[in-house]
Amino acid sequence: MTPLVSPLAxxxxxxxxxxxxxxxxxxxxxxxxxxxxxxxxxxxxxxxTVVLSVTSIVNWFVLKYILIPFDLLYLRFIVFIIxxxxxxxxxxxxxxxxxxNLYMTLGIFLPLITVNCAILGVVLFxxxxxxxxxxxxxxGVGSGLGWWLAIVLxxxxxxxxxxxxxxxxxxxxxITLITIGFMAMAxxxxxxxxxxx
Amino acid sequence: xxxxxxxxxLKENLWWNNPVFxxxxxxxxxxxxxxxxxxxxxxxxxxxxxxxxxxxxxSLIKNMIPRKVxxxxxxxxxxxxxxxxxxxxxxxxxxxxxALGPYVGLIITNCIIMGRAEAFAQANKxxxxxxxxxxxxxxxxxxxxxxxxxxxxxxxxxxxxxxxxPQGFMTWTIMIMAPSAFFVxxxxxxxxxxxxxxxxxxx
Numbered sequence: 001m002t003p004l005v006s007p008l009a010x011x012x013x014x015x016x017x018x019x020x021x022x023x024x025x026x027x028x029x030x031x032x033x034x035x036x037x038x039x040x041x042x043x044x045x046x047x048x049t050v051v052l053s054v055t056s057i058v059n060w061f062v063l064k065y066i067l068i069p070f071d072l073l074y075l076r077f078i079v080f081i082i083x084x085x086x087x088x089x090x091x092x093x094x095x096x097x098x099x100x101n102l103y104m105t106l107g108i109f110l111p112l113i114t115v116n117c118a119i120l121g122v123v124l125f126x127x128x129x130x131x132x133x134x135x136x137x138x139x140g141v142g143s144g145l146g147w148w149l150a151i152v153l154x155x156x157x158x159x160x161x162x163x164x165x166x167x168x169x170x171x172x173x174x175i176t177l178i179t180i181g182f183m184a185m186a187x188x189x190x191x192x193x194x195x196x197x
Numbered sequence: 198x199x200x201x202x203x204x205x206x207l208k209e210n211l212w213w214n215n216p217v218f219x220x221x222x223x224x225x226x227x228x229x230x231x232x233x234x235x236x237x238x239x240x241x242x243x244x245x246x247x248x249x250x251x252x253x254x255x256s257l258i259k260n261m262i263p264r265k266v267x268x269x270x271x272x273x274x275x276x277x278x279x280x281x282x283x284x285x286x287x288x289x290x291x292x293x294x295x296a297l298g299p300y301v302g303l304i305i306t307n308c309i310i311m312g313r314a315e316a317f318a319q320a321n322k323x324x325x326x327x328x329x330x331x332x333x334x335x336x337x338x339x340x341x342x343x344x345x346x347x348x349x350x351x352x353x354x355x356x357x358x359x360x361x362x363p364q365g366f367m368t369w370t371i372m373i374m375a376p377s378a379f380f381v382x383x384x385x386x387x388x389x390x391x392x393x394x395x396x397x398x399x400x
Binding site: 022023024025026027028029032074075076077078080081082085114115116117120121124125127128167168169170173174175177178180181182184185188 | 221222223224225226228229268269272273276277279280283284298299302303305306307308311374375376377378379380382383386387388389390391394
């Protein structure tokens with residue numbers, strides 16, 4: 001059964017109310033370590049968005065035309081990881097060919113992304129919620145944009161917070177988590193508008 | 198391995214170098230599943246199992262893996278154990294498996310496991326690696342359980358699904374929602390770090 005969520009609603013929900021990062025906690029590791037620097041955050045955000053859009057579509061086809069017909073669902077974790085690694089590798093080569101400039105911005109982040117749990121998480125959500133191709137596309141792109149938005153916002157806030165007087169034990173990671181908590185509250189505030197399960 | 202170093206590893210992983218609140222690894226799942234003690238316990242045991250045995254396996258075959266493809270092989274080994282956990286959960290605890298949803302699969306990308314494999318199993322003997330993996334998992338599990346304790350008690354008024362708080366207790370809805378996970382973890386990190394600073398040197 002396919003849930004009746006219009007793709008557009010899904011798109012906005014995945015950016016705001018069900019932000020992949022702030023509501024589902026996916027991709028926290030790189031989120032926290034990279035958000036120290038604003039420019040890297042922008043680069044990583046863009047890279048995540050690109051990779052998410054591509055891998056979610058590719059994995060949808062793999063899921064529907066290979067895993068389900070051949071009854072190989074129990075292998076899905078391994079297959080998804082391999083597909084993601086392969087797509088990242090190919091994207092890296094394509095970007096290097098097309099634009100040296102873009103490669104300089106994204107290049108260093110691409111290998112990092114293979115182990116970013118947001119990418120795998122989105123695919124698993126697509127599998128569990130049984131999205132159609134159109135929904136998958138909007139959900140993938142939306143999640144990527146949501147991730148991008150969140151990391152850029154956090155990086156901007158952290159530049160200020162770093163200069164604030166904070167209790168010694170709370171410095172660094174502690175205060176960052178509290179900041180993220182407030183951001184999460186703000187994003188959850190949108191949930192009266194759309195709610196997607 | 199002698200008892201002394203085994204004990205030291207345990208102490209490092211449980212407290213001084215705790216994967217969650219000192220190294221801040223694997224917190225995706227630490228935040229996501231902790232609104233409920235039962236799910237947390239299952240998840241923690243799953244992670245402990247996977248960390249221990251993938252460390253063991255990686256350490257066992259470390260000399261056969263070419264350095265260049267090391268990462269992908271490690272990921273495949275980890276994925277193998279995660280699939281075992283997933284199948285076991287589906288067979289024996291279908292409800293919990295459904296509640297955990299994608300987070301079981303996401304054990305693969307849990308950085309604790311990869312981190313232990315890289316930092317310890319690469320350079321040590323199989324059995325001590327197994328021990329290191331298991332104790333890291335225990336460190337992860339203990340922090341998660343304490344977070345879940347607070348969140349479930351205040352959010353639902355229950356522990357492991359049993360009612361603890363009196364009937365009229367007003368539940369804190371915020372505790373079962375996403376933001377509280379960040380706040381509770383931040384407070385834990387705060388307490389942990391302050392205590393470590395007070396007690397000074399690791400001995």
